[in-house]
Amino acid sequence: MMITWLSFRVMFSLYILLSFTWHSCFCATIKPIVSPKNNETRARLKIELKNCGLNQIKDISSRLRIIGGREAIKGTWPWQVALLNHYREPFCGGTLITPQFVLTAAHCVRRKLYVRAGEHDLMTNEGTEQEIKVDHVFIHPSFDRETVDSDIALLHLKAPFKLGKYVATACLPSRKDEIEIDSLGTILGWGKQKNSAMFGTDVLHQARVPIANISDCRNVYEDYFISNNMLCAGFRSGRVDSCAGDSGGPLLFQKRSRWVIYGITSFGEGCGRKEKYGIYAKVPNFVKWIRRVIHRHS
Ligand SMILES: *[C@@H]1O[C@H](CO)[C@@H](O)[C@H](O)[C@H]1NC(C)=O
Ligand SMILES: *[C@@H]1O[C@H](CO)[C@@H](O)[C@H](O)[C@H]1NC(C)=O
Secondary structure: OHHHHHHHHHHHHHHHHHHHHHHHHHHHHOOOOOOHHHHHHHHHHHHHHHOOOOOOOOOHHHHHOOOEEEEOOOOOOOOEEEEEOOOOOEEEEEEEEEOOEEEEOHHHOOOOOEEEEOOOEOOOOOOOOEEEEEEEEEEOOOOEOOOOEOOOEEEEEOOOOOOOOOOOOOEOOOOOOOOOOOOEEEEEEOOOOOOHHHOOOOEOEEEEEEEOOHHHHHHHOOOOOOOOOEEEEOOOOOOHHHHOOOOOOEEEEEEOOEEEEEEEEEEOOOOOOOOOOEEEEEHHHHHHHHHHHHHHOO
16 A cells, blocks of 8 residues: 555656656747737737828818817818717717727726717718727726826727728827927817807817916916826917817827827816816827737737
8 A cells, every 4th residue: 555655656746747847848949929810910900000090081271270169070080989878978089099999088988888980960860970889998007086197098899990981090199209389289079068059069079279388287277286197288368169179089180191199188178267278198108008908909
């Protein structure tokens, strides 16, 4: 009995030793492999991220650098999407950055979300709309509900949108991109959070707003924490026009004829209020995180 037990133990140890060396040798000889699927996905993503920021329908008047807000021309902002709640009511904006990912504000995240692209007039079915359910939400790990710092989230859709004339993606900035003070960005939104009598319609609006000096902005928002992850834009004198943007919607700049998202409308629209800028999440600070999430979950 004793002998069999002993020999069993010896054999077992030998087996463990052998299998261990076998496995370690086996592992050591094989290089990390990239599966063809990963490779394909990576190549597809690269193309998707590159084909961005171009609209087939152009608004010629925007070249005139009109400051202020007005109705958008249908199809000129094909990356603009509406976020819909459980009851399918639009309540926030967002920006399509790949056919299956939407960039928005973290404070817009709800348990159940739908995204509608190809939208212009919320009250009319124009035949260009596509609506897809959100199946996964990525809130930035540094998002702070109290200070609203890092107010950024990515929404993954159950299926990709079909791209075309009315649905396209906006470009991501590069990490080091700096935005000059007083340069004019474009904000978009259906402006649902304000008095609807102001516009009397449910069509998409656009406005041009200048980037503000952050120290001026901190002086104006004394009671708030304006972090380095935020951009301030708009008019200190608080023009009514500057409140066209919805939460979660973009602050865009055109770079080399492509539209790039530099900000996400976060808080403090101050529609018509004096001395209030709009606060935007500063997208260049989050590009690394955005790319990582997209690559891991595509
Ligand atoms: C992966 O992509 C690289 C370059 O993009 C290519 O050279 C290689 O053949 C691809 N491998 C597979 C397994 O598809
Ligand atoms: C912003 O304003 C402050 C004071 O008003 C000034 O000292 C600073 O140089 C300005 N910054 C830029 C980048 O213009």
